Amino acid sequence: MPRYLLIESRDPFDSNDTRFCCDLARQLAAANNDVTLFLVQNGVLPVRPGARSADLTSLAGTGVKVLADSFSLKERGIDENRLASGVAAAPLEIVLDALAEGAKVIWH
Amino acid sequence: MKTLSIVESAYRATIEEQDDTIVWIHGAMKGAGADLAVLLRGNAVNYLVQRQDAGGLAFGDWRQTQPPRIASDLAALAAKGVDICYVAEDVADRGIERNELINSAQPVARAAVGELVGRYDRVWYW
Amino acid sequence: MADKKTITIAIMDAPYENARSTTTLRLIDLAAKRGYNINVFAYEGAVLQPFAAQTPHPNAVHGRSVEEENHFIPKDAIAALMREAEKNGGKIDWVNCGLCVDERGAANAIPGVRRGSPADFWQLSEASDNTLVIATR
Numbered sequence: 001m002p003r004y005l006l007i008e009s010r011d012p013f014d015s016n017d018t019r020f021c022c023d024l025a026r027q028l029a030a031a032n033n034d035v036t037l038f039l040v041q042n043g044v045l046p047v048r049p050g051a052r053s054a055d056l057t058s059l060a061g062t063g064v065k066v067l068a069d070s071f072s073l074k075e076r077g078i079d080e081n082r083l084a085s086g087v088a089a090a091p092l093e094i095v096l097d098a099l100a101e102g103a104k105v106i107w108h
Numbered sequence: 109m110k111t112l113s114i115v116e117s118a119y120r121a122t123i124e125e126q127d128d129t130i131v132w133i134h135g136a137m138k139g140a141g142a143d144l145a146v147l148l149r150g151n152a153v154n155y156l157v158q159r160q161d162a163g164g165l166a167f168g169d170w171r172q173t174q175p176p177r178i179a180s181d182l183a184a185l186a187a188k189g190v191d192i193c194y195v196a197e198d199v200a201d202r203g204i205e206r207n208e209l210i211n212s213a214q215p216v217a218r219a220a221v222g223e224l225v226g227r228y229d230r231v232w233y234w
Numbered sequence: 235m236a237d238k239k240t241i242t243i244a245i246m247d248a249p250y251e252n253a254r255s256t257t258t259l260r261l262i263d264l265a266a267k268r269g270y271n272i273n274v275f276a277y278e279g280a281v282l283q284p285f286a287a288q289t290p291h292p293n294a295v296h297g298r299s300v301e302e303e304n305h306f307i308p309k310d311a312i313a314a315l316m317r318e319a320e321k322n323g324g325k326i327d328w329v330n331c332g333l334c335v336d337e338r339g340a341a342n343a344i345p346g347v348r349r350g351s352p353a354d355f356w357q358l359s360e361a362s363d364n365t366l367v368i369a370t371r
Contacts, residue, residue: 002226009254017116017150027222041253071260092257096264099364100239104225106114106233107368109360117371121278129278130369133352140353230359232244232367 003034003103007095010108011045012052018043021108022055025064038094039087040069044078053084060086067094109229110143117234118151122176123162128155130234131181138188145191146182147216147224153198155182156209179210186212195221238324240271242362244355246370248279249308254368255283259308261366262315262326269322273362274329275355278370279338281330283308286342309344316346329354 008021021037029035037059039047046052047068060066067090073080080089098105115130122128134144148155155178162175186192196215199206206215216224225231243262247255265272276283290305292298312328319326329350335341341349359365 004225009257020116020149023218024222024225027219028225031222031226033226040257092260093264095261095366096241096268099241099366100237100270102364104231105364105366106225106231107366108233111359117369120370133277133355136352137356140356142356230365232365234367234369 001032001034003036003098003101004028005036005038005095005098005103005105007038007040007105007107008043009041011042012055013045014042017108018046019055021106022059024106025059026062029062029064035063036065036067036094036098038067038069038090040072040092042072044068044072044076047073047083047087048078049082049084051084053087057084057086110145110227111230111232112145112147112225112228113232113234114147114149115152115155115234116148116150118154122178123165123172125176126172126174127176127181128178131155131178131185134190135181135185135188138185138190145193145228146185147193147195147221148182148213149195149198149221151202153194154202154204155179156192156194156199156213157204158208158210183210183212186210193224238269238271239265239364240273240362241265242273242275242355242358242365244275244277244365244367244369245280245283246276246278246368248282249285249288251279252370254370255280255308258368259311259315263318266315266319266324266326267322269319269324271324272319272326273358274326275331275350275358276328276334277331277355278334281334281338281340281343284312284328284330284343284347285309285340286344313344313346327358329358331355 006021012018066087070089165172192213193216197218288307292300293303316326328347332349
């Protein structure tokens with residue numbers, strides 16, 4: 001099964017283009033690909049429950065793994081144990097693992 | 109490996125560089141034998157508009173004699189065998205008419221970007 | 235040790251302008267610890283990341299001397315990562331895009347940095363297990 005890691009570094013408060021990764025993730029998941037969305041830097045800002053996290057929760061419901069970089073969360077004082085439903089904290093190693101495994105990795 | 113470059117960034121430093129540096133690097137890589145395709149999305153779809161004209165800038169007695177000619181550069185890339193595509197809705201959203209664009213670019217529906225991505229060994233996002 | 239991999243990363247940001255630079259170094263650090271071979275193609279402003287003339291400074295707002303401030307200096311972080319990679323059986327091949335170096339006057343780079351071109355990026359990528367492009371905005 002082809003594997004994709006989409007890295008979202010932008011946030012919906014500052015950019016109206018965060019839909020790109022969500023939309024692409026949905027398309028790829030619907031085509032039976034293994035898809036992970038990894039939020040990094042300000043990309044983690046919407047993961048507090050209710051903070052425009054609905055898109056992320058909805059995305060997780062389609063089978064896309066939605067992960068948020070632990071350091072980016074800590075840097076912004078976001079409690080790893082209080083993330084929007086469907087979002088989990090993860091280390092940056094996730095990105096290196098994906099690269100090492102030959103996944104298609106796209107930085108947005 | 110077949111590589112798809114998705115290009116979104118537009119007019120970032122094009123006057124200073126006298127090129128779009130992403131379009132430029134793809135020309136250089138193609139010249140080195142790379143197997144490439146380009147998908148323009150977001151504001152970068154405006155790069156396909158034929159009547160862009162960045163000429164005439166001067167700073168004191170310094171005059172820019174080689175302004176960027178990005179639509180021509182994309183047409184040249186296409187002529188070298190690089191598939192140039194664009195997200196059709198992004199063109200429409202910006203009020204651009206299809207007949208304003210260079211002839212050698214093909215539209216891709218926003219809903220088909222995933223399928224396009226799946227056709228390539230590598231996908232780079234610029 | 236996990237299988238040795240070769241990863242290529244293309245970067246574009248000058249230092250001190252965006253969080254992408256820090257995330258890139260974090261990724262390189264992880265790869266260096268694994269003993270991977272890491273190719274970095276520095277394009278545009280990123281050719282200044284390993285610029286040898288960077289110097290630290292004090293921080294009067296916080297009342298810190300140069301030593302106390304211990305300011306982050308990218309070239310030193312890159313040199314440390316090069317050592318880390320070697321220590322673990324890997325290598326960082328840092329290629330600065332030559333024309334980008336010329337127009338920025340950034341030729342004075344730390345040891346271990348070499349001048350290259352887009353053809354190098356393509357060739358490095360072809361010879362890698364994977365490539366990540368972290369473009370600027």
